[in-house]
Amino acid sequence: MMLLLTGCWDRLEIEERAIILGVAIDKAPASEIEKPRNVTFVGENVPETKAPALRITIQLAVPGRIPLGPSEGGGGSKGGEKPVWVVSGVGYTIDDAFNILQQEVAHRLFWGHLRVIVISDEVAKLGLTNINEYLRRNPEVRRTNWIAVSEGEAAEFMRVVPQLERVPILYLLGTMNDAVQMGKMPNAFAGTYWSASSSKGSDPYLPYVRMVRSGSFEIAGLAFFKSDRMVGKTDPLEIGAYMGIKNMQAGGYAVLVQIPGTDTSVMYQVTHRKSRIDVAIRNGKPVFNVKIHNEGNLVEKSNELVQLSEEVIAKIERSLTENGPVSYRNLIRKTQQKGSDIFGFGEYVRAKEPAYWNREIRTKKKWEEMYKEIDVNLQVTSSIRRVGSKTN
Structure with a gap:
């Protein structure tokens, strides 16, 4: 019994931990690194690193002020007390910056409740090798955490004051999760990114977010990478095209379509997607055939005078089928120009044509x-499932 009673000898109270909820990573401006704080190195000269100096901004939970139920929700903070504390530090590597932050925080920094990591596009374009090196070695960092790329300064997302949530980082987290449930974005967890970056036949992507006004932001597309370096981003509607090619069946995007031969437009809401990718070797190169079918509903009509007869619905379906491949082709062309295979076409070659891969590609x-330079043949069809309770 005495041995069993020693089970809590190394316990650490939650109040004795500095719980990190969110992390923002920016490139440190020159004015902040003129006088280095030699917390992690000896001497006057800073050891050389290939990566630029980073400014890390973290959002720490303040014990006793985090809302525990819906009655404590809402914008602002109770009694003027902020539920989080935002602190930042500059270092020559990400761990160097966190060691400097630890000097300013009384309790040990704890990563177990980290939810979102936001990286500025400036840092992402320089490459994430060193950042991934640290995060993947840290056992407290979960693979289900969100990583996002921000337009401009990432630290703004740690200081934002949302109107619908007392804890800012939980508002960002909820936006991501709700977008996945509504079919507006694929899951882009840290583990998904690291898996794609380690794969030989695919490249990773991350959500691209943008501040639009005080206390609010939007998902502005997907940031796509070549190996570990951001090389471009998609438009918001192209997220739906990506999900269609990848056979992510839940649909969430709507498009405005003009009825042929009229001055009336309808809003077509995609509800389900289904796709299939086949690969064949022709003239010594892989050729991909992608078949995509979208099913959706008509949710709005701009002119009451036009009747939605079977003939009109058939015209709308033909228009969707004829114009549908445009956004898919534009997205594929955009990624091909940068050499970023976020669709994982290379993995189809590895799986279906392993002899060709081992002989001609390998790396x-x-x-x-x-x-x-590969050819991708697209066949996109669309059908209308429902038009609502109003028949005209």
């Missing part, structure tokens, strides 16, 4: 160059 770098 991720070789595939990224070949991806720029």
Whole structure:
């Protein structure tokens, strides 16, 4: 019994931990690194690193002020007390910056409740090798955490004051999760990103977010990478095209379509998607055939005088089928120009044509160059499932 009673000898009270909820990573301006704080190195000269100096901004939970139920929700804070504390530090590596932050925080920094990591597009374009190196080695960082790329300064997302949530980072987290449930965005967890970056036949992507007004932001597309370096981003509607190619069946995007031969437009809401990708080797190069079918509803009509007869609905379906491949082709062309295979076409070659892969490609770098020249044949069809309770 005495041995069993020693089970809590190394316990650590939650109040004795500095719980990190969110992390923002920016490139440190020159004015903030002129006088280095040698917390992690000895001497006057800073050890050389290939990566630029980083400014890390973290959002810490304040014990006793985090809302525990819906009655404590809502914008602002109770009695003027903020539920989180935002603190930042500059270092020559990400761990160097966190060691400097630890000097300012009394309790040990704890990553177990981290939910979102926001990285500025400036840092993402320089490459995330060193950042991934640290995060993947840290056992407290969950693979289900969200990583997002921000337009401009990432630290703004740690200081934002949302109107619908007392804890800012939980508002950002809820936006991401709700977008997945509504079919507006694929799951882009840290583990998904790291898996794609380690794969030989695919490249990773991350959500691209943008501040639009005080206390609010929007999902502005997907940031796509070549290996670990951001090389471009999609438009918001192209997220739906990406999900269609990847056979992510839940649909959430709507498009405005003009009825042929009229001055009336209808809003077509995609509810389900289904796709299939086939690969074949022709003339020594892989050729992909992608078949996509969208099913959706008509949710709005701009002119009451036009009747939604079977003939009109058939015209709308033909228009959707004829114009549908445009956004898919534009997205594929955009990624091919940068050599970023976020669709994982290379993995289809590895799986279906392993002999060709081992003979002609073998490496991720070789595939990224070949991806720029491959042919992708698209066949997109659309059908209307429902038009609502109003028949005219």
